Amino acid sequence: QSALTQPASVSGSxxxxxxxxxxxxxxxxxxxNYVSWFQQHPGKAPKLMIHDVSNRPSxxxxxxxxxxxxxxxxxxxxxLQAEDEADYYCSSYTSSSTVVFGGGTRLTVL
Amino acid sequence: xxxxxxxxxxxxxxxxxxKVSCKASGYTFSSNSMNWVRQAPGQGLEWMGWINTNTGxxxxxxxxxxxxxxxxxxxxxxxxxxxxxLKTEDTAVYYCMRDLSMLRFDYWGQGTLVTxxx
Numbered sequence: 674q675s676a677l678t679q680p681a682s683v684s685g686s687x688x689x690x691x692x693x694x695x696x697x698x699x700x701x702x703x704x705x706n707y708v709s710w711f712q713q714h715p716g717k718a719p720k721l722m723i724h725d726v727s728n729r730p731s732x733x734x735x736x737x738x739x740x741x742x743x744x745x746x747x748x749x750x751x752x753l754q755a756e757d758e759a760d761y762y763c764s765s766y767t768s769s770s771t772v773v774f775g776g777g778t779r780l781t782v783l
Numbered sequence: 784x785x786x787x788x789x790x791x792x793x794x795x796x797x798x799x800x801x802k803v804s805c806k807a808s809g810y811t812f813s814s815n816s817m818n819w820v821r822q823a824p825g826q827g828l829e830w831m832g833w834i835n836t837n838t839g840x841x842x843x844x845x846x847x848x849x850x851x852x853x854x855x856x857x858x859x860x861x862x863x864x865x866x867x868x869l870k871t872e873d874t875a876v877y878y879c880m881r882d883l884s885m886l887r888f889d890y891w892g893q894g895t896l897v898t899x900x901x
Contacts, residue, residue, distance in 0.1 A: 707886050709887065709888065711888070718891040718893055719828065719878070719880075719888075721888055721889050725887070730887075730889060762827060764830070764886055764888075766886055770842075771832075771842075771845075772818070772844075773830065774820075774828045775827070776827050777827040
């Protein structure tokens with residue numbers, strides 16, 4: 674199972690919006706509504722930001738939103754803040770009943 | 784409150800074995816599966832597999848069969864990851880995480896750094 678494809682890096686200025694894409698296949702992202710997004714700050718454990726494509730866990734800012742179109746899922750962060758600077762990973766359920774992660778995207782807040 | 788607390792860092796020689804523990808508290812241990820993820824230095828997350836905390840049945844991802852063993856000690860709400868015949872490329876941080884349902888990995892352990900070096 675190949676890793677999902679994410680851009681290596683994205684950047685934005687405070688207050689702006691950015692979108693991180695996560696491209697898979699019809700056997701994972703496109704085939705199921707089980708896409709999650711995780712935020713990881715340096716030296717810390719990942720944190721769940723979005724599950725089931727577009728659902729936010731309690732406590733996660735509504736500046737974070739998720740969507741999916743075909744084989745590509747997306748994470749959008751609006752009103753960018755300095756604290757959003759981190760690595761972001763997508764994950765998806767697969768037709769093999771396994772889980773696959775994306776390669777990760779480094780978000781830089783300029 | 785839900786917590787997953789992992790054992791401390793390990794330094795091992797190639798060929799040795801290591802056993803990482805993940806102690807759960809704040810919820811019914813058998814209610815949710817436990818998953819494991821590897822993160823090599825400077826690299827991304829790699830899903831290793833999961834263990835059914837009801838039955839003890841493990842499922843391993845491709846690339847993590849043979850030397851990797853998931854187990855439970857349900858009486859103390861603890862999951863274990865054992866890695867046998869360690870290789871230098873096993874050097875990584877290993878995380879356990881609870882799966883609330885279908886990739887809803889809502890709680891993570893703090894991570895355990897395993898360093899394999901001669």
